[in-house]
Amino acid sequence: MAAACGPQDGAGAVAVGQGAGPDFSAVRAELGLPGEFSFASLSEAERVVVDPAFTDVRVDATDLAMVTVDPPGSKDLDQAVLLERRGRRGYRIHYAIADVAAFVPPGGALDVETHRRGQTLYLPDGTVPLHPTLLSEGAASLLPEQTRPAVLWRLDLDGDGVPVRVDVRRAWVRSVAQLDYEGLQRSLALGTPSPAVALLPEVGELRREQAVRRGAIELGLPEQQVNPDGDEGWSLTLRPRLRLEAYNAEISLMTGMCAAEMMCSSGIGVLRTVPDPEPGTIEVLRRSAARLGLDWPSSVGPAEFLAGIDPARPDALALHVAAIRLLRGAGYTSFEDGAPGKTRHAGIGAAYAHVTAPLRRLVDRYGAEVCLAVDAGRDVPEWVSTALPQLPSVMGGSDRVATQVERACIAQAQSWTLTGHIGEEYVATVLRAEGDGGEVFVADPPVIAPCRGDGLEEGRRVRVRLFEADPVRRAVAFEVVAPTPL
Known part of the structure; x- marks a missing residue:
């Protein structure tokens, strides 16, 4: 079962009834989470907002009517997107990612602080951000009707949703609207979606089909969420993942796969890896399916089988939870002298790199710089290559803390509720x-x-x-x- 601690809306809230207004300060203290940013890092952030490092040539893409799609109330907007038709059967995707490197001087106080944090941590009573909010929710965020620096990907797809041409460059972009999933779902049902994302279901479905063909092992588990209950307490909710969220995620996943291909072909980068499950692990899951009365043909792999059973059913839910064992061993692999021997992410079914959430995850800033250099045919900046060997350890540590935070907050809310x-x-x-x-x-x-x-x-x-x-x-x-x- 997935867990989420962000302030997202969901159906079926259960009042906790803690009128005294409990918070999650005990979790913060127990896990030693960072508090305020240092004076030096805040001062540096204030300076770069006034005078950011826009030294590279940057194309003007403000004519692209892009939009962001995020949960309601989000302010740290990493991505903006525009989907277009290309010829009779193809598609073109413009995908803008916040250019965080323009605001973080290498080796400075802010750079040191972000390496200490690793990623944004989400608790029900507030975040522990990777960057000061004047950057992550202000100058670097792709907020609507604001011209912003971005790393702009252009992905040309064929009629089956397979990338046939990819390029990436620095650009100026301007989002025309901030959308949320439920509002977008309603507009699609009414036939009045934003033109920027009208093709999202069509392309998203093609990409989902490609994922099954690749053998991507995806768990369709609903999320446990902890939200304010409106009465100084907290509520537990169970929110199924909307199909549109999966479609939107497919754009990010595809970009990450293209980034990984660039890195592997150039022999330098940092990948997110999950080893393929051992045959014995799959056999154990097959026996679990048999005990549950689920017919799993021997000719069907785990990716296709899991995609075909609805986790809303009790037996299928149990199998999806058991399938978590197929995705053990997640980590990061950095390399500088040729692609590593093992590059695959079993959950995605391909090599994959994080490049689409730099406001919330440290490694994405470095991944983007590698891809920009590769696409331009120039050397990767020294500040990037120097940091690559340390990134797996930094990100692995922050991932462990993020998991501990999620589990502790859910456990706290469950105990309050009951x-x-x-x-x-x-x-x-x-x-x-x-x-x-x-x-x-x-x-x-x-x-x-x-x-x-x-x-x-x-x-x-x-x-x-x-x-x-x-x-x-x-x-x-x-x-x-x-x-x-x-």
């Missing part, structure tokens, strides 16, 4: 069973927690009783009441 409900019974789906217990998912409120007792079977629905809800330890636990499937 405080005072000890002894109450719920219907649950068994996600994992081992020994004399396992893990279950309760839909209302949306909680995932350990469960003790015999008779648990993955994918089955059982009745459970809450016997622990401790906000201090962030612990929630159930026990089986009815061990047989309901």
Whole structure:
């Protein structure tokens, strides 16, 4: 089950009822999260906003009517997009990415601070940003009706959605609108979408088909979210991923794959890698599918099979959760003297590099610089090549912290939600069973927690009783009441 701690809207909110206004300061303190930016880094940020380093030649692309598509209320806008038809069957995608390198002097105080942070961390009561907000939500953000420096990708696709020509350069861009997913969904249903993204469903569906062909292992798990409940407390919600979000993500993923191809062909860069699962791991998942009564033909690979089952069903949800084991071992690989031996990202089914979220992730700033240099036929800047060897360690550490933050915030909200409900019974789906217990998912409120007792079977629905809800330890636990499937 995916987790999210950002202030996003979702259906089915469950009031936590903490009138005293609890916050997540204990999580921040326990994990030692960064607080305010240093005086030196803030002073430097203020200076570069007034006098940014726009030294490279930059094309004027402000005539492109691009838009951003993000969750409601977002201000750190990394990407703007415009999709057009190209000839009879092809497509052209203009994809602008915030040019963060123009605002961060190499080796300066702000550069040092961003390396210490690694990425933006999202907590329900506020973010721990990678950059000062005067940059990430101001001068560097692709806000609507503002001329901004950007790294502009142009991707020409054939009629099947496969890139046939790619270039990247620095540019001036100007977004004409800030859209959100639900509003875009409504406009598409009414037949009145922004012209910039009218083709997004068409191209997105082609790219989804390509992902299955590549063997991309994608988990369609809904997100647990923690949101303000409007009464000085917090609510837990379960939000399924909108199809439009997947389509929009496909544009970013395609750009990252093109970036990885550039890096590998030039012999320098930094990739996001996930090793392919071992045959034994896939066989274990096949046995899980058989126990769940899911027919998995031997001729069908995990990517195609998982794409064809709806995780809204209890048995399919359990298998999608079990499939997380297929994507273990994520990391970063940097290289300077030729492409590494292992370049593949199993979740994407291809080599992949982060280049599309530089406001929120450190490595993207460096990936973009590599691609700009490769496309222009010049050497990668020394400040980039010098930093490449350290990036896997920096990003790996920040990824671990981000995972800890998500888990701690969800656990905290779950324990707040269920405080005072000890002894109450719920219907649950068994996600994992081992020994004399396992893990279950309760839909209302949306909680995932350990469960003790015999008779648990993955994918089955059982009745459970809450016997622990401790906000201090962030612990929630159930026990089986009815061990047989309901």
